[in-house]
Structure formats: structure tokens, C-alpha cells
Amino acid sequence: MSILLDASTRVIVQGITGREGSFHAEQMLAMGTKLVGGTSPGKGGSTHLGLPVFNTAYDAVTATGATASGIFVPPAFAPDAIMEAAAAGVTLIACITEGIPIQDMIRVKDFLRGYPSARLIGPNCPGLITPGVAKIGIIPARITRPGTVGLVSRSGTLTYEVGSALSAAGMGQSTIVGIGGDPVLGLTFSDVIALFEADPATDRLVVIGEIGGSDEERAAELLGRGSRLKTVAFISGRTAPEGKRMGHAGAIISGNRGTAKSKEEAFQRAGVAVAETTDQIVGLLS
Secondary structure, three states: OOOOOOOOOOEEEEOOOOHHHHHHHHHHHHOOOOEEEEEOOOOOOOEEOOEEEEOOHHHHHHHHOOOEEEEOOOOOOHHHHHHHHHHOOOOEEEEOOOOOOHHHHHHHHHHHOOOOOOEEEOOOOOEEEEOOOEEEEOOOHHHOOEEEEEEEEOOHHHHHHHHHHHHHOOOOEEEEEEOOOOOOOOOOHHHHHHHHHOOOOOOEEEEEEEOOOOHHHHHHHHHHOOOOOEEEEEEEOOOOOOOOOOOOOOOOOEOOEOOHHHHHHHHHHOOOEEEOOHHHHHHHHO
């Protein structure tokens, strides 16, 4: 089993004829994802990569029965693409686009309250992958292998690094989810952890956080209430100076809030093993 994405999930790519959308749609197809079409305004009725292209997400969903979408469109259009997908009935939306203004995402989040069945991953994220089965986004299939370790991360680069290390150690993954590092996101750590808790095929968990915000602390509180999953956490940004943004738009600390130390202590209080470096994750998970 897995969470969110399996072999039966029918997927579209919004922005399928663009450079990024086209390249990653090919990669999604190559690993067996049930990609059933895509959107590109003004190109409806054509085909691309052997798939039908539609003008709108509504047209794509109506024609293909898609329930999931990967969004590869420029920042100026991504908020509307997310809302369009939700309004069309898509229940899993992975927005890869980075650089979306915070105020635009606040508007999107408010809109999504009217579509509670729509789950948004991202934006500014690598998406998700169920190894050997399907993916939406940009996580390389070659660094993954099927297994029982769940992985949820704010950092795309560390997702790849840790996923590769787990695979090399023979620790396959049930699903890998990159939630993104922007201040305003869709699914949170707690949301994804709850899904892994309910997945009988997942028995271990890796949580990769970073400085900024308090999402990791909330996740630690959830795990501290009791979890069947053997969990290891890693927080990046230990040496970041106060008030300076590091990498992601959400990776900024102020006072004692959002520091690596505060997050690590929260996980330790919850009884979760905390890795000081990514190299320690595999050993602590064994």
C-alpha cells in the first residue's frame, strides 16, 4: 500500500506542453504513472506525448476521470491553476511551481476551504512518489525503491539525499512526500504523518524539517501522543543566523521561534530520535 498515490490514480499535468511540464510528464510516464492527459490553454484538442491536451482542468477531468494533477506553470498563473483543479473536482494537487507570492497563496488557501476534499501538496515542492508505482512531480524514480519507510520533507534536495541513502541501505519507501518550504503550504507535516499512521504498509518514518515556522513542533506534538511508527527526525539550518532567510522562503527564524534547537527539542520530548546529520538517519532507523 501507500498514501495519496497508487497505480490506479489517474493523473493530469497542468502545463503539459511547457518545457518543465513536458520533461517531467515523460518521466512520470516512464515509471508507469497513469497519466491520462494534460492542460495547455489554447491547445485543447491537440495531443502531446501521445496524450490528449485540454484547455481547462474541468475539460480534462470530465474527459479522463482524473483525480490528481501536477502543476508546472509559471508563478503568475499557478494560483489560478490550483483553484481551477480544485473546482474541477481534483482531489490531489501537487504544485511544483516556486516563487508564488505569499498573498496569492493566502487567497488560494481561503478558496480551498470551499473544497475540503482537495489535498494540496506544495507549492515550491518536489511532489510525491510511490516507488515502483507512480509519481507526480520531480523526485527521480531511480533513487527510490519500494518498501515500508515513509518519508516527508520540507526540503527537495534533502528528500533526494535521504531517499537515495535509504535505498542504498536496503530500506525501501512506501511513499515519499515533499511538502515544500514556503510559508503558506497545503498539507502539513501533521497531515502527512497522520496518513502514514493509517497506512499498514508503512512501519517507519523519516521527518525532514528545517528552520522557520512551527510546523515541525506541531508534528512532534502529534507523534508525542503515541505512534506505532519508528521515527527519525532531522532539522536542517542549525547554523543559520537569526533574522536571515536561508534557502526557502519559509526558512527564517525570529527569536526562539522556528530555530533548529526548538524543533529538535520538541521531537526529543516526543520520544523521537533526532539525527544531527543526514548520515545518521539510516543508522537510527535500523
